[in-house]
Amino acid sequence: MRVVLSIQADKLMPSTILRKLSSYSRKNKLYQAFRELGQVVRTVFLLQYISERDL
Secondary structure, three states: OHHHHHHHOOOOOHHHHHHHHHHOOOOOHHHHHHHHHHHHHHHHHHHHHHOOOOO
């Protein structure tokens, strides 16, 4: 929760977040949440890409 509040208050740099996530265990809930979010973003991109008629 502290990380979220720090991000919202612009007190935490994105590079700091990435550094912390890379040092976390893969079992960490924040790591898993960002991983899932990344998969959602990729899925949405792929769905938009394959729905383009010009392709």
